[in-house]
Amino acid sequence: MPYFEITKSDPQSKARVGVIHTAHGDINTPAFLPIGTKGAVKSVTTEELKFWGAEIVLANTYHLWQRPGDPLIYKAGGLHKFMNWKGPIFTDSGGFQVFSLAKMRKTMEAGVLFQFDLDGRTEILSPEKSIDIQANLGSDIALILDDFPGYPFEYDRSKESIALTKRWAERAIKEFQKIIIDGDPINPGQKLWGIVQGASFPDLRKQSAEDMVSLGFEAFAVGGVAVGEPHSEMMKAVEAVIPYLPENSPKHLLGVGTPFDIVQGVARGCDTFDCVIPTREARHGRLYISAKNIQLPLTPSLKKEGGSPQLSEEGQGKTPPLFSKERDGESFAEGYSTTDIKLDPPSPRLRRTAPDSKSESDDNNQSSSIVEGYSTIDIRLEKYKEDFTPVDNTCDCYLCLNHTKGYLRHLFATGEPLAIRLATMHNLRFYLNLMKKIRTAIQYDYFGDMVRDFKNYTD
Numbered sequence: 001m002p003y004f005e006i007t008k009s010d011p012q013s014k015a016r017v018g019v020i021h022t023a024h025g026d027i028n029t030p031a032f033l034p035i036g037t038k039g040a041v042k043s044v045t046t047e048e049l050k051f052w053g054a055e056i057v058l059a060n061t062y063h064l065w066q067r068p069g070d071p072l073i074y075k076a077g078g079l080h081k082f083m084n085w086k087g088p089i090f091t092d093s094g095g096f097q098v099f100s101l102a103k104m105r106k107t108m109e110a111g112v113l114f115q116f117d118l119d120g121r122t123e124i125l126s127p128e129k130s131i132d133i134q135a136n137l138g139s140d141i142a143l144i145l146d147d148f149p150g151y152p153f154e155y156d157r158s159k160e161s162i163a164l165t166k167r168w169a170e171r172a173i174k175e176f177q178k179i180i181i182d183g184d185p186i187n188p189g190q191k192l193w194g195i196v197q198g199a200s201f202p203d204l205r206k207q208s209a210e211d212m213v214s215l216g217f218e219a220f221a222v223g224g225v226a227v228g229e230p231h232s233e234m235m236k237a238v239e240a241v242i243p244y245l246p247e248n249s250p251k252h253l254l255g256v257g258t259p260f261d262i263v264q265g266v267a268r269g270c271d272t273f274d275c276v277i278p279t280r281e282a283r284h285g286r287l288y289i290s291a292k293n294i295q296l297p298l299t300p301s302l303k304k305e306g307g308s309p310q311l312s313e314e315g316q317g318k319t320p321p322l323f324s325k326e327r328d329g330e331s332f333a334e335g336y337s338t339t340d341i342k343l344d345p346p347s348p349r350l351r352r353t354a355p356d357s358k359s360e361s362d363d364n365n366q367s368s369s370i371v372e373g374y375s376t377i378d379i380r381l382e383k384y385k386e387d388f389t390p391v392d393n394t395c396d397c398y399l400c401l402n403h404t405k406g407y408l409r410h411l412f413a414t415g416e417p418l419a420i421r422l423a424t425m426h427n428l429r430f431y432l433n434l435m436k437k438i439r440t441a442i443q444y445d446y447f448g449d450m451v452r453d454f455k456n457y458t459d
């Protein structure tokens, strides 16, 4: 079985639907990776992550090296057992956190000399050390250590950076192979992915991509993006890389991004994404809501499909406490407003593209009802104090099915820990649902329309 299978390609863009097969299960792509920085997605249990549709999580090598230390996690049987997450885990090299968090940092041929941010301990993160730590964690996807020169981008420094990244990659591969052959790896099925650097310079991006391909990697991450550059520059970097990587290889866009960035990244051929945005913003009361919510106060589909969330196969028979949505046998969405229902006209695109759809003229459809995209709200604002509607009535998360904006605002105002927990669940569900929508759109050949119409309505 190939490591990565593409099951459908979009005729209008480089987007594709696929499956990455890992030692801990399959990842349906395009996929979003919630970030479990220190072995936990803040305030959310692993069972809840699985329930809301996450198939893989990302954990940070730097943080786990610092605390509790990779030898301890090795002793626990690896990160999967330590955090009780049975699905695939992606670990980064630790290099980006050394760059962004360490107290002191000096890049040398041997590696990066730095001081940990918490205790000031001095260490060298070398290509070999990064591989050793990730082997002890036992992740399914490990990354090579790369050199990241920072933003704003400078050509000469970026050129040195891709050359150093290539030399480090050669050392990382040797160490990786040594552990697989001679060591006692926690996860013998771990795969090592290459990283393409090169800032926003197309010739350097091309060179770096070719370097990684020549070293024999089967899968790739695009690094050095989402570091302060404008969206257009980020997309140019992606466009400069993708044509030089094998089409049938999975490609991860590191640290990206907003829902808009993700849709645009998928259109350019990226398969997986990770970002702190949904969880970090949730902790600050910023929530992502579907643009459909603006026009559709209550949808019949919510009542039917979202009213009683089904447990995933994994979760059958053991409902986590926050999932049992009980309100006298009736969903909150059904109960809060029955007089002001605006019916949701079927999406013209779905009518046109669903497998069993009848041929209907699009001319008869109400194009004004087509709403793609999202907006964000700050739930802490005074205006939500007496708002007794759900955050997003097109969302099927626990928060939206059970609570009002007014209640969530109250929880934030009074510092209740539940506020962060509910907001995090909602934002993660929004992102994971977005990926599902993207996969469906590619599957049924209307992803091009989705890209064209998908907007951030916040500003």
Ligand SMILES: [Zn+2]
Binding pocket: 391, 392, 395, 396, 397, 398, 399, 400, 401, 425, 426, 427, 429
């Ligand atoms: Zn929700």
